[in-house]
Amino acid sequence: MPEKPYDHNQIELKWHDRWEDAHFYKAEENSSKPKFYVLEMLPYPSGTLHIGHIRNYSIGDALARYKWMRGFNVLHPMGWDAFGLPAENAAIANNRQPRDWTLQNIAAMKKTHRRFAFSYDWDREVSTCEPAYYRWNQWFFLKMLERGLAYRKKALVNWCPQCATVLANEQVVDGCCWRHESTPVEQRALEQWFLRITDYADQLLDDMGKLEGGWPERVLTMQRNWIGRSEGTEVDFALVPSAKIGAQPIRVFTTRVDTIYGATCVILAPEHPLNEQLLDEAGKAQAKAMIDARANRDPGDIEKEGFFVGHYAVNPYSGEKVPIWVGNFVLITYGTGAIMAVPAHDERDFEFCTRYDIPVRPVIRPVDGSLAVDPKEAFPEDGVLENSGPWSGLPSAEARRRMSAHAEAQAFGKAAITYRLKDWGISRQRYWGTPIPVIHCPHCGVVPVPESQLPVILPDRVEITGTGRSPLENVPEFVNVPCPKCGGAARRETDTMDTFVDSSWYFYRYCDPRNESMPFEPAQVAYWFEIDQYIGGVEHAILHLIYSRFFTKMMRDIGLVRNDEPARRLFTQGMVIANGAKMSKSKGNVVSADAVASRYGADTARMFVLFAVPPEKDADWRDEGVEGVYRFLGRVYRFVTRNADRVPTPPADPETDRKVLRKLHQTLKKITEDFETRWHFNTCIASIMELVNILYAEEANLSGEAMLEVIEKLALMLAPFAPYLSQEIWEEMGREGPVFRHEWPAFDPELAKEDLAEIVVQVNGKLRSRIYLPFGTPKEDLETEARGDEKIVQAIAGKHVVKVIVVPDKLVNMVVK
RNA sequence: GCCCGGGUGGCGAAACCGGCAGACGCAAAGGACUUAAAAUCCUUUUCCCGGCAACGGGAGUGUGGGUUCGAUUCCCACCCCGGGCACCA
Numbered sequence: 025m026p027e028k029p030y031d032h033n034q035i036e037l038k039w040h041d042r043w044e045d046a047h048f049y050k051a052e053e054n055s056s057k058p059k060f061y062v063l064e065m066l067p068y069p070s071g072t073l074h075i076g077h078i079r080n081y082s083i084g085d086a087l088a089r090y091k092w093m094r095g096f097n098v099l100h101p102m103g104w105d106a107f108g109l110p111a112e113n114a115a116i117a118n119n120r121q122p123r124d125w126t127l128q129n130i131a132a133m134k135k136t137h138r139r140f141a142f143s144y145d146w147d148r149e150v151s152t153c154e155p156a157y158y159r160w161n162q163w164f165f166l167k168m169l170e171r172g173l174a175y176r177k178k179a180l181v182n183w184c185p186q187c188a189t190v191l192a193n194e195q196v197v198d199g200c201c202w203r204h205e206s207t208p209v210e211q212r213a214l215e216q217w218f219l220r221i222t223d224y225a226d227q228l229l230d231d232m233g234k235l236e237g238g239w240p241e242r243v244l245t246m247q248r249n250w251i252g253r254s255e256g257t258e259v260d261f262a263l264v265p266s267a268k269i270g271a272q273p274i275r276v277f278t279t280r281v282d283t284i285y286g287a288t289c290v291i292l293a294p295e296h297p298l299n300e301q302l303l304d305e306a307g308k309a310q311a312k313a314m315i316d317a318r319a320n321r322d323p324g325d326i327e328k329e330g331f332f333v334g335h336y337a338v339n340p341y342s343g344e345k346v347p348i349w350v351g352n353f354v355l356i357t358y359g360t361g362a363i364m365a366v367p368a369h370d371e372r373d374f375e376f377c378t379r380y381d382i383p384v385r386p387v388i389r390p391v392d393g394s395l396a397v398d399p400k401e402a403f404p405e406d407g408v409l410e411n412s413g414p415w416s417g418l419p420s421a422e423a424r425r426r427m428s429a430h431a432e433a434q435a436f437g438k439a440a441i442t443y444r445l446k447d448w449g450i451s452r453q454r455y456w457g458t459p460i461p462v463i464h465c466p467h468c469g470v471v472p473v474p475e476s477q478l479p480v481i482l483p484d485r486v487e488i489t490g491t492g493r494s495p496l497e498n499v500p501e502f503v504n505v506p507c508p509k510c511g512g513a514a515r516r517e518t519d520t521m522d523t524f525v526d527s528s529w530y531f532y533r534y535c536d537p538r539n540e541s542m543p544f545e546p547a548q549v550a551y552w553f554e555i556d557q558y559i560g561g562v563e564h565a566i567l568h569l570i571y572s573r574f575f576t577k578m579m580r581d582i583g584l585v586r587n588d589e590p591a592r593r594l595f596t597q598g599m600v601i602a603n604g605a606k607m608s609k610s611k612g613n614v615v616s617a618d619a620v621a622s623r624y625g626a627d628t629a630r631m632f633v634l635f636a637v638p639p640e641k642d643a644d645w646r647d648e649g650v651e652g653v654y655r656f657l658g659r660v661y662r663f664v665t666r667n668a669d670r671v672p673t674p675p676a677d678p679e680t681d682r683k684v685l686r687k688l689h690q691t692l693k694k695i696t697e698d699f700e701t702r703w704h705f706n707t708c709i710a711s712i713m714e715l716v717n718i719l720y721a722e723e724a725n726l727s728g729e730a731m732l733e734v735i736e737k738l739a740l741m742l743a744p745f746a747p748y749l750s751q752e753i754w755e756e757m758g759r760e761g762p763v764f765r766h767e768w769p770a771f772d773p774e775l776a777k778e779d780l781a782e783i784v785v786q787v788n789g790k791l792r793s794r795i796y797l798p799f800g801t802p803k804e805d806l807e808t809e810a811r812g813d814e815k816i817v818q819a820i821a822g823k824h825v826v827k828v829i830v831v832p833d834k835l836v837n838m839v840v841k
Numbered sequence: 842g843c844c845c846g847g848g849u850g851g852c853g854a855a856a857c858c859g860g861c862a863g864a865c866g867c868a869a870a871g872g873a874c875u876u877a878a879a880a881u882c883c884u885u886u887u888c889c890c891g892g893c894a895a896c897g898g899g900a901g902u903g904u905g906g907g908u909u910c911g912a913u914u915c916c917c918a919c920c921c922c923g924g925g926c927a928c929c930a
Contacts, residue, residue, distance in 0.1 A: 242845050242925085249844080252929060278930060291930095328928080351928095358929045365930090372928055444929055562924080599924090635866075636853060642846095642923075649853060652866045655881095662881085697857090707855065710865035717865090720882085784861050789911040791861055829910050835860050839910050 075633065075645055076600040078617040082630045083597055083639045083703065084559045086744040090699045093743065093768035159479035160533070160543040161458040161525050164575075166472050167582050169462075173220045176470065180357075181449060183212040189453045190214070217460055217519065218447040221574045225251055225443045228573055231588055238593040243565045250566040252444025257281040257428045258360060259437040261290050261337035264345060269301050274337055274348070277359030277442055280369060281431070282423035285412040286387040287364035288377060290337050291330060291349045295356035302333045302348065314352040328353045328376045339364075340436040341427070342413060351376060359442050369403050387411045388420060448571065450522040453494040455482065457520030465507035465514040474508050480516070494518040527568055528575035531555065532585070546584050558591035561599055569594070595703070598642035615645050627746035628654045634705040634745060656713055657749055660742070663719060664735055668756045673728035680725040684718060685775055688734055691715045692771035695741055709745060712738075732757075740769050781833040785810045787819045787840060803830040810836040 168174040182191040184201035191201060191209060201207045221228075229251055232244050259281065260273035274290055292299060294311040303311060310331055318326050330351035337348050346364075353372060354363055367377035368386035377384060386395045388407040395410060406420040415423050431437030451460065459480040461473035473480055483502045496502055496518040507514035529543070535552045536544035560568070576590045602615055621629040632653040637643040675681040695708045719726070719734065726734075739753040743763050754763040780796040783806060793815040797806065807828050810816055816838070823840040830836050 245845070246925065249926065254929075256930080276930085280930080326928080353928045353930095355929065363930050370930065372930075375928095442929080565925080601923090638854090644853085646853080646867095649867050656866085658881090702857075704855095704857085706853090707857095707865080710855075713865055782861085786860080786911075789860090789909095794861075827910060829860095831860065835911090837860080837910055 075602075075615045075617045075620075078621075078629060079600055079633045079639075079643065080559065080561070080597060082634050083595075083705070085630070086634065086705060087557070087559075087699065087703065089744040089747065089764065090768065092764060093740070093766070095767060157526060158458040158481060160529075161521055162461040162473070162478050162480060163475065163543060164525075164529070164578075165461055165521070166475060166478075168219060168578065169472055171582075173223065173578065174217060175220065176215060176217050178213055179216050179218070179449065180211045181214055181216060183210045185210060190216075190449075190451065214451075216449050216451040218449050219574075221448045221570075222443055222445055224574050224577050225253065225445050227577055227588075228445075228570065229253060231573075231577075234589055235592075235594075238591075240562075240594065240596050243562065243569065243594060243596060246565045247570055250445060250570065253441060254279050254443075255439070255441050257424070257431060257437055258440040259284065259364070259431055260340060261346070261364065262340065262436075263348075264336040264338060266335065269335065272298075273436070274298060274362050275360045275437075276362045276364045277440060278364055280366065280420075280424070281427045282409055282412075282415070282418075282420045283366040283369045283387055284339065284341050284364060284427070285409075285415075286366040286368045286385045287339055287346060288367060288383045288385055289347045289349050289365045291351040291354050291363050291365050291376070292333075293354040293356040293361040294350055294352060296350070296354075296361045298362075299333075299350065302335055303350070304334075307331065307333060307350070311350055314350070318352055326352065328372070328379065330376060330380065332380075340431070340434070341415075347382070349380075349382075357446070358444065371403055374403075385411070448522075448574075450525055451519040452522055453518075454520055455495045457523060458525065459496070460517045460519050460521055462517045463505055463507060463514045464517065465510060465512060467512055468507055468509045468514075471507055471509050471514070477508070482520075494520070496520075524568060524571050528571045529579065531590070532579070543584070546586075549585050553585060554587040554589055555591040557593045557595065559595045559597060562596040563599065565596070595640070597639045598637070600643050600645050602645045615647075620647065620650060624650055624654045625657075625748070627748050628657055631657070631709060631745050635709045636706065638702075638704045638706055640703075653709075656716070657746060659716055659720070660738065661749060661752070663716065663723070664738070664753045664756055667723070667731050668735060668753070668758075670728040670731045672732055675727035675730065677725045677727070680722050681727050681730040684722055684726055684730055684734060686778070687715050687718050688737055689771045689773075689776035692737065692741060692769055693773070693776050696768070696771060699744075705745065712741060712745075737769050739763055740766060783810070783833070784835045785813060785816055786835065786837040787816065789837060792816055792819045799833050801832070803832060806830050806832070806836055810838070 165174055183189075184191050184207060186207045187201060190212075201209055229248065232239075232247065235244060256277055256279035258275055258277050260275050262273045263269060274292070276290060278284070292302075294314040299308065299311055314329065328351065330349045333348045333350055335348050336345045338345055349365075351365075353376065354361065363373075365373040365377055365382070366387075367374040367382065367384040369388055374384065376382075387410055389395045389410050390407040393407075409415050409418050409420065409423050412418075412423075415427060418426070428437070428439040432439065459482060461478060461480045463471045463473060465471050483496070483499045496516075503516050503518060505514055505516050506512065532544050532549055532553070536548040539545055539548075572590050576585060577588065579585045580588060617629055617633075620632070624632075628650065632647075632650050633643070635653055636649060691711045691714070694711045698704055698708050715734075715738070735753065735757060736759075739750050739757070740763065742753070743750040747764075751763050754766075759766075777799070779798075781799045781801070783795045783797055784791060785793040785795060793810075793813045795809050795813055797809060801809075807830055810828075811820075820838060820840050825838055825840050827839040828836065829839070
């Protein structure tokens, strides 16, 4: 059964909140530098915040808060309260009760927690329920239809008999439905709408050059493989005509036309349309059995099988007559659905042909090898052609070029490029989702809904039937409409769009959320885009992240945007694992972050997920460490509470002051550098903990002056990670307004420096002693000092020093015998 | 099968450019405070050996080799775990 649709009232409220927020951010222009930070949201349609969300958002939020404090203008979709800037927002300010916020009585902060969870509740599937959003999905669809980028055709699609609906590719897991893990997915031929993403295949590939360095290499690699461009040749093998069959050719695709003199048969996919004419009844049954047998099996497990169809085709280069076979390993979905088998130069063909005693005839001699075929060895990539008629003697690469040209000149083929990427099927038989805005008229055919009639909105009352037909078909007032062209009776399209359509462009709308006449004003988007930093789970590497790149190029081509790519930099954060599996609603293994937040507070929940693991790593969820973070925030709060009213007395013990301030500046340095580069917030938080540990140890001896400075900086450096506590400290100190109005504190490199360098002294690479000397001490002096060290004297006594390695300010290593 | 990640204490992890392995936290043990408990504060905590102790010695980052004065880090081979792709002609 399909899931129930969401409560529109509830969602609409949240949705408007978000637009307000996005808009507000932009209005707050306190910087001339346009910067745009956007988060990728996990698809999690529910009212609660789960731990996968909180991870995602904590990372982006921390970064956004930091950037904001650095004076950047931040466009951030998550909402103002997510930043914990109570004084900035009237509603939040009214609700906030600062003096209630104590960690001894954290339960009193429930209001804060609820707001916190509220603002994070957004996902792709919810957005598809939002009627205001349909309009622009439909608008884009019509633009693409106009340009031939959207089209309708009959195609094989994944079908789950249990759900009774079409499944997206990513919803098929190991050949089975993601929700019914033992139910094999079927292939059904249905009329579907497609977006012509393959038109952009080359651009999607070529523009990856611009993403190098900014996007993780593995994501780019996955996309390259997914697009799967290969250059080759299409060649027609003419049928040898007989009484039963005509003379139309079999077109094959090959990347190795240079091996064509070694082609000893032609093999068709069992689904190949020509089988209808070529096969007798027995053959057809055999082909059907093959299709069924491999439908849901691991392709690697299937033995290569085939049968001779009883007909022959002619190799147009050699004129040779070769048998036609049907083979279960030939894919109808790739190339032309037919191959020429060259067993001498292809592993799969070799396996197939030796099984059926089809001749193996080598035609490529490797550069320094023999012509013999040894299946243990790799089949030669390149070499020189032999036994290849007029082409013999040519090197492979040149032969491929010239033989392709020859095919074209003789009109029996051409050079061709094939992609693994398929056009994007967007039709879904689900109730929720954007209705596809076309009308089927018996006279005029497919007629687009006029722009003036957008949006086409889903009817309110729909019975979820689970029959596999769109439930919308049972709603006459939705389905029965007059044709916009001829006015006659017509039927509305009842399929809805894939939710990936929405997610392909949602972030653009943040720039201009209230626009009523377009998805967004191009000038508004031009100000913010392209995105400086996108954050998302690696699970979207080839779906969402290709679709949104495609959408960007499409929008550029219709004049809406100027950028070629949506995001300059991409950060893929790790997945949250619970009970050994990726946390997801469909697996039922989600852990609620609300539970953590309501018990320990939002700051603790957020900080804990940042502290546990660096963000790019998968995180195995366990809540054992939460207590530690909670205790730490309590330590900070107690320390501040008892010291915030200190008067700025000058240092009584300058040594202590220097020590504490040094640690302070080292910590600031660490956090600042981390925010600018690798976002290892776990070590940032660890270093703040170290600072607080020192503060506890030196509390009594620290001067009032230093104390106040440390507390102020502490509030500021905690702000990205624990905004509520940070604000509380700020007010505790008597400071006015939001802590985020204060700029991020600069560190002083001089103050961060240690007075003396710690020199590690090793003997044969083993640590034996440490000595402390001023920075910049010359090498010779380091060696002298090391030799003079008591422990070293002992360690090298009676031995011969062969060599001494000195690394300035760092290390002396004595090699002794 | 192919392509990516990863393997470090009882646990999550740190070590950013080849230079102190185990920062920080959890858990555990001990102590202080308390009638008591909780909370808090302080101490110990990689393993083995010696010592009452301060301390000293040795081993140690999946396994086996290599490069190097020096390897968790670089190279080769292998094992294990996770993810992606999987007959793409």
